[in-house]
Amino acid sequence: MVANSLRARVRAEMIDEIKAVARRHLTTDGANLSLRAVARDLGMASSAIYRYFPSRDDLLTTLILEAYVALGDAVEAADDAVDRDDLRERWFAGCRAARAWALANPAEYALLYGSPVPGYAAPDDTVEPAMRPPLTLIGIVRDGLAAGQLTPPPAADLPQPVRDDLADIAASLSPGMPAALLARGMAGWTQLFGLISFELFGRIKGGLPHRDDYFDHQIALMADLVGLPR
């Protein structure tokens, strides 16, 4: 038993080491990291890696999954650290945490939210972790509604078809949330993603030195749109 767990422990350490080196390569090579290069860095034959990961895509998938979890943890932790009743500050904390994580791990963010790798199809295990960051934001809105701090926008603004669609989503995600409010919450998430992507993928770099302040302001705009009290 001890022997078995020894082997298992060595194996687990090996897997961790491979993932660590792969993550490091990710920052320079992006999505097209080289198994052989990782193997070289580890001083082993490239074929040995296949003892631990059945394919390169599989290694990428585990990195993606762990990245989703890390991002979700960061956003939720930031939200949890704020007074539950201070909805606006919770909104800011969650958004800022997502941006901070993305700036600290740009390659992994690109893996999660960049263009999908052509041949690659995300397995089902990734959809639940992928939902956590947006669900955290939606949860803030839901709490605001429950606490009466937030009045839902008029449903008349919504065309009937999209109202029905969103009502279905709300029923499974956040029961009782009005469709029009859910739409605005999703707009906030979309905006957050767009802001981070633009900043990270560098289509905005020039002429906007105070990026933190700009980010905060744009996030504040969406907080207003959602209806979070100032």
Added chain:
Amino acid sequence: MVANSLRARVRAEMIDEIKAVARRHLTTDGANLSLRAVARDLGMASSAIYRYFPSRDDLLTTLILEAYVALGDAVEAADDAVDRDDLRERWFAGCRAARAWALANPAEYALLYGSPVPGYAAPDDTVEPAMRPPLTLIGIVRDGLAAGQLTPPPAADLPQPVRDDLADIAASLSPGMPAALLARGMAGWTQLFGLISFELFGRIKGGLPHRDDYFDHQIALMADLVGLPR
């Protein structure tokens, strides 16, 4: 001279053919298209392609540049087709045109707005075409301000540093535009990019059958945020 132009014409046709085949491969292979595969499709040796494009990245750059131009043309044409005074309809037309182009050319959209290719650096020629779609949207806002149909948001909402940054941008882009209004126009562009990316990169597919209506509503929200009259 006739002979020379004949040679030039044949060469131009060859370049067009290579680009056409490469574009076709782009839809299936994404950013990592294979020069050799393109050459195979054209019935020529892979080395022959290098007579027309110095490198694979160079071919990609050409495709990217032409894609930017195509997208910019589509957005501007849609805007131009609407009565200049109907600002809200112009906003909708521009945004819908961008989405329609992206849905019709998903691979090229991913090339433009997806995660950047690791080793690849966008040349300066691309920054001007890349600015056209957002500038079109900002132009609509500018026209609305000039026509008095639109009252700028209070500048007090903007922190001083970002107000200065945006004022600099406004000065070179759209003189006279208040910083707070520019911020909201940029929010609209960010939202448009986020909406299209989410729809295209498939993180939303399930449970939202009426995508056109959803898109229209989210765009309408941003039109309201900018202050375009209904």
Added chain:
DNA sequence: ACCTGTCAAGAGCACTGCTCTCGAATTGGA
């Protein structure tokens, strides 16, 4: 008719993901 510039093709280099085989090491049970 003779250069000259252009072009396609082939061989070759270094790299990639991946498979298979073959010894060596480790493990669990008799």
Added chain:
DNA sequence: TCCAATTCGAGAGCAGTGCTCTTGACAGGT
């Protein structure tokens, strides 16, 4: 304790990639 079974690393090899260089054929202008 010893043996069979399992696990593991290394190497060779296949098919594919971008790219370079050389070679030979062709067309253009003089």
